[in-house]
Amino acid sequence: DGGITQSPKYLFRKEGQNVTLSCEQNLNHDAMYWYRQDPGQGLRLIYYSQIVNDFQKGDIAEGYSVSREKKESFPLTVTSAQKNPTAFYLCASKASTEGLGDGYTFGSGTRLTVV
């Protein structure tokens, strides 16, 4: 079955470390997105990518970096510059050929905790 796979499900990071969250999709979707979810704040857009080797900053990109070397993969690196990285991270994708009424397909998320 097609879908989005995020790994790991749980991740612990020490202060000052960089960590990378994986997002892989086999839906042949062009666009991929990273969202951060905090309690009581809904989802906020970190980065998004429409095509391979191109990506744009979202609303809260500081302290994060991404790459899009393959259509299927959109990893997110949480750098030591991100001062409050503890959150739930969701990856999503969407086909450019889909209609306006088609929503995102989401992964099951990665919960990152700073220890």
Add this chain to the structure above:
Amino acid sequence: AQKITQTQPGMFVQEKEAVTLDCTYDTSDQSYGLFWYKQPSSGEMIFLIYQGSYDEQNATEGRYSLNFQKARKSANLVISASQLGDSAMYFCAMREGYTSGTYKYIFGTGTRLKVLA
């Protein structure tokens, strides 16, 4: 600025009854889209229903319907005949304008629904 507001942090409903989850939005665009997503405890966001700003009829998908009142800028989700499996977090979202080759979406803060047996 575009904004989505969900004023109900939590709701309870008795099994088999209907429940309405509120969502209001603010936009200056004439063309926009409104979505509802369900997030169970597993964390994955599940797309439920969509309403386009030019759609004259309210959207329906099985037990889900969207009560769209354009003049009041509200897009409430109605779940009929609630089931225990409906217990989850529900998010309202709006599609923003087209930039850099794609649409972006903004999300409300969510409503946690608990269905009681």
